[in-house]
Amino acid sequence: MKLFYSLKRKVLAVCLAGMILMALCVGGISLWTISHLTYDYEIQNMNHLVDTKATIIDDELLRSENIVNYTANAISRKVDDSAQLRDLSFRQHLAQSVDHDFQDASTNLHIICSYYLYYPSENISALWKASNGRDSTFYDVLVKQQEEIGHTAPRHVIAFAYLMDQGEAAWTQPYYSSYLNRYIISYLRPIYKDGVMVAIVGIDIDFQAFIDRLYANPPEGEHGMIILSDTTGTVEYAPDKPLGTQLADKDIHIRDAADKVAEAGQTDNMMVTYDWAGQESIAGIKGLRNGMNFIDLRRKPQIYNRTHKAVMQMVLGLVAVCILASLLPIYMINRLSERLQRVIEAAKATAISSCTTRSATTSASSAATSRRWSGR
Numbered sequence: 001m002k003l004f005y006s007l008k009r010k011v012l013a014v015c016l017a018g019m020i021l022m023a024l025c026v027g028g029i030s031l032w033t034i035s036h037l038t039y040d041y042e043i044q045n046m047n048h049l050v051d052t053k054a055t056i057i058d059d060e061l062l063r064s065e066n067i068v069n070y071t072a073n074a075i076s077r078k079v080d081d082s083a084q085l086r087d088l089s090f091r092q093h094l095a096q097s098v099d100h101d102f103q104d105a106s107t108n109l110h111i112i113c114s115y116y117l118y119y120p121s122e123n124i125s126a127l128w129k130a131s132n133g134r135d136s137t138f139y140d141v142l143v144k145q146q147e148e149i150g151h152t153a154p155r156h157v158i159a160f161a162y163l164m165d166q167g168e169a170a171w172t173q174p175y176y177s178s179y180l181n182r183y184i185i186s187y188l189r190p191i192y193k194d195g196v197m198v199a200i201v202g203i204d205i206d207f208q209a210f211i212d213r214l215y216a217n218p219p220e221g222e223h224g225m226i227i228l229s230d231t232t233g234t235v236e237y238a239p240d241k242p243l244g245t246q247l248a249d250k251d252i253h254i255r256d257a258a259d260k261v262a263e264a265g266q267t268d269n270m271m272v273t274y275d276w277a278g279q280e281s282i283a284g285i286k287g288l289r290n291g292m293n294f295i296d297l298r299r300k301p302q303i304y305n306r307t308h309k310a311v312m313q314m315v316l317g318l319v320a321v322c323i324l325a326s327l328l329p330i331y332m333i334n335r336l337s338e339r340l341q342r343v344i345e346a347a348k349a350t351a352i353s354s355c356t357t358r359s360a361t362t363s364a365s366s367a368a369t370s371r372r373w374s375g376r
């Protein structure tokens with residue numbers, strides 16, 4: 001009996017240890033796989049979010065650029081010599097043509113709030129029309145200025161001087177236009193003839209409406225923060241601060257260099273690291289055509305939140321599996337033990353019966369022998 005119970009415990013221990021070891025190995029591999037897959041999924045989700053929104057923004061920026069470039073090319077074809085611009089009738093005819101081009105092109109692009117034609121050599125704004133923001137109707141800003149001020153202000157875009165120095169098409173940084181009474185960004189295209197800049201054509205985009213729409217429906221749940229930033233990834237353009245504010249004011253500090261931000265904005269294979277309120281965070285970044293960056297910033301604990309949930313679910317599943325796996329060998333060994341116990345008890349009963357029979361036979365034989373001896 002002692003040998004049997006010792007063997008029973010050993011068999012039970014081996015079965016349980018094997019089951020638990022197998023469950024731990026399978027569970028460990030599963031948890032490691034789930035953790036990495038979940039992290040990769042979150043990274044892909046961040047990149048997908050910034051790619052989707054950036055694509056929509058870039059499409060509107062590209063269409064805006066195309067309008068300006070189309071108009072600039074038309075002007076370039078019509079102006080054969082810069083001396084033509086000294087003719088008032090020619091300038092008026094050219095301005096009417098540009099106005100017609102913009103009116104046709106801007107009807108389906110409501111982010112454009114102003115367009116203009118400027119002659120640097122003459123220091124004259126030949127055309128400037130703006131929308132009041134409520135519809136697609138453009139009023140003549142130059143006429144309104146003449147009525148209110150008595151003279152025409154030739155320059156209304158602060159980037160004209162910069163553009164004349166750089167000599168290439170460019171998007172401006174956000175600024176406030178006192179003439180339009182709104183925050184705007186501008187796209188300007190210079191036009192050259194014989195190496196001389198003869199005209200500047202451009203558009204203004206309502207930047208306040210632009211970022212209001214961008215921040216309108218922020219992601220919920222485990223998402224972190226959506227940011228429209230500058231080239232360096234350190235300044236945020238928010239609805240309440242359209243001219244930009246330092247991310248450091250929100251206790252968000254970038255760890256990586258500016259060149260890495262620029263590189264990450266062109267590929268999905270690189271993430272940028274930040275410190276957000278003392279917690280390590282990563283950002284999916286997509287560069288925009290106007291030099292800004294669209295950022296999805298999340299703390300690492302947020303990224304691992306789903307992983308932790310998946311791990312907890314997996315741990316509970318492993319515990320359940322281990323319990324079920326333990327019950328099976330216990331049940332089987334108990335059944336085997338009961339049957340062996342019956343065999344042992346039957347063997348004992350047989351042994352006792354045999355002993356009793358032998359004792360009775362021996363007693364009878366002894367009595368018979370005694371009687372024979374007595375008869376003699």
